Amino acid sequence: MLDLTTSNLTSRYSWETLDQDQDALRFLESTVLPPYLNTCRWFAGKARQQEKFRIAVMHNLALRSDVDTIAFLAVVEVGYTDGETERYLLPLSFLETAQPGSAEVPPKGILTTAEFDQKGGLLVDAIYDERFRLALYANLAGEQVIPQKAGQVRFHRGRGLAEEDAEATVVSRVLPVDSSNSALVFGVPHQPEKYFLKLYRKLFQETNPEVELVSFLTEKSQFSHIPAFAGSIVWEQENTPDITLGMMQLMVENQKDSWSQTGDYLNDFLYAVPNRLFTIREDVFDRVELLGRRTAQMHLALYSPESNDLAFAPEAFTDDYRAFIIRRLEDLLERRYTMVIDNYTKLDPLAQRLAWVFMEAKEMIDEFIDDFRKRPLESLRTRIHGDYHLGQVLATNDDFIIIDFEGEPESSITDRKIKHSPLKDVAGMIRSYHYAVSAKLFGSTETENIDPNHLQRVSERWFNLIRDTYMNAYLETIGNPHPLYKNSNEFNFLLLVYLLEKAVYELGYEISYRPAWVKIPLKGIMDVIQEIEKIRTADPNRASDVPRLQMGLLETKKE
Template structure:
């Protein structure tokens, strides 16, 4: 391998974009060790077989220099290759004094290596740390530029959230390491550069642009623009997005934790106390959630057709099959995982696990009912990964963030339309986690009987859940096309609550065994409601046992 000290690339930097050999040398020398140090690279733990620069985009800089946006393919011994975005610039030693920033201020994680390119020595860096690159990106978005490339075009879209006259704001890279890269402009805008790329537009950009441009919903960071790689032979690929920055103190998970502290301190004194402003905050979040879904519900009209990607849809057989297959696979894996780890659980979790396993047939009957039950409610695009951590608490309101969808789902699956009750289920489960984690993992409650703690936790959760849900549904009124009636609302909410809690169970068994009781209790709560539906429907299923709640009794 060529060392960084001796690496010499004969082609000059301005001509490197079209020199395949130039990039081949880099992928065999500097790029692999550098990329493997980057937080955004997800393939560190996999057996890598090599890197290749598949596409090079050229971005002109204001001083006549250029930056290159590399589409870097990582290949592995097993599994399909992954594509990553790596923008690069070259800082020649003899021009360092002309830059608008100090080379010495570039952090180690931004330095790819010292090289000689053409007849000039200098430093190859991740371009996000080059002020010229950041300014070129932002200016291109402000100006709605389209920059033709050898392989398609870079298309910069300006959104409604970008104010006039803001093209030349000072910028900086946020120091937080994550799966994407973040830059700020004038402490007013936030530019997210997506690192791992997918063969279609990012759902977050689609969602934020739709909510900003097609609705009056203001409780998101407004869409400021996007960077798209367009090519006639394949779907558009999202490279970045700009949003307005939102001043906030904390997310709603932290805010809820603060409110729960008052409740927690009262529990050992056998006092049940919830401040009135807690209910007010929960009601407000329920209202904002309903308003978000109303904004996403946009049926087509002859004079104003809706983008098919956002048009409401019915519960089709295809959708039911998709959801049932995913849930049945998930359920089988969780049952097996629970059996394998049963002896590692505490007594309370073991009792809950036993009831869950005894209810397997009832759950399967419920799923079968979902396959055939008539449903007239509608499906729309939703947030998809909705919980307290995705809501920022401002001084007196909320702002909803992060519309990328479920992290473990494919991009195509993240764009599937669901009942908005799937988002509601996510928030309800988040509240259940908040109170359970606080009560069962605090020194103040160490000496209290676990069954007593469970009862207290349940009382808080049921009050908060009903407060959120009532405020949410009040936004829509009745009837509303998204929800045929209360019976369908209850049935669909149970479907999504059960799926969410079963999903959570796998994580807790694998990583936090002491928390397994939280999703298990959520599952049991849903199964109790399933049993009520079964009894009210009057459908005879004598071979399916009733819920064995007696197993939960300790006295």
């Protein structure tokens, strides 16, 4: 029986029967899991009022060792006083005191000391047990299906896992990076770090969109600028959507992401600004052009009009889809207007002027949204990256690798799978470039004594050149016309919709966490508003009582 007087887990039964030991499970739920999960970087419920922890499911996975044993894939349900229950994947392993490797487990991997059937040791997160890591790899390579009490765990193997590596001697380690998931690395002879396995900690009642997109691009297209799909781990149950537990890909050479690289490129520009010089290295344009081409190639690969997979078949701009985007945008706008009013006095003078024009343009924005609701659109929607920015693109020596296809972290899994115009990705990258230059100029000591209005103009010149370079390369690669975009008018109109949505979303984050950066998304909103104004004035048939944009509010004394 359990010794409840200490935090040590003590059971007279063997480790392999933990899933049947109700006393031990209750002890874990009440005493061990609450403090442990709250120390884990991947546990998202720290700020919520937790009500209960329950081990809902215990899948077992055989481990090959001198003495055969098992690990458990525990699914932990966390209930809260308010809101939905969450589920987390917590692999569990028992390392006896004399077990090789027990001394190498970091403190963050130890749940508690434990004793099973008079054998003492550590109850650990199984990712820190090499036997568990090797079992994951072997099952993926062998495409195993393991029956469980609740359905089955299926290991899919992808094209990215080489035939010669299926039976290879494998080495493994846990990446030390703390994030919302856990990362394991596997090496084979002559290549010590070849495969990367991501275990998804927070579980959703659907297949992870990243697995769907990466496997589709690897198996069904020739697009090679992603880490190739090598396999996935899925929990299958009858009459229930599959739940993704993990995905393996080819390891990518550890290079800077494009946000960091762009920051490096901007240094030359930054150092020239105080001397009133405008400097952009030629290779910066080359890299931006290449990223524009790679973005277009990704979208062409995801455009699959002949696909038998409905999840990837292109769709029209339906009324339901427009209503979804409009609800999201109107809700964002309403909350942002309130936030701007409540925080107006905290903004710097430049941000205040931009905020004032944003507020004055409310009717114009409303009219633009109504245009989106009613306007005939023949462009198409497809699956897209969904959270596309410079931080999601790794810069290799002479090319790019696009990563992290999970979608917007704040969105539900269902919403992440909604098909959008690929211009949503394009808008995300454009906004990322705008952030890169603005953050560099407004946040550096080299420019802290320069008039903010001058910095605004200088940053806009750099941004406009980079944006146009990126867009020209994108359009040239996509081809004109292309079924994804009916014509240039629809292209420009839809791009404004997604740019507005992105910048309005960013505004809320900056007001809450970085007030000094509020001017960045406000300027992005301003750019969209000015383009909307051009559309209105260029249409001789438009009858509107909406007042013109009050650009005079932005005027300041000339330098």
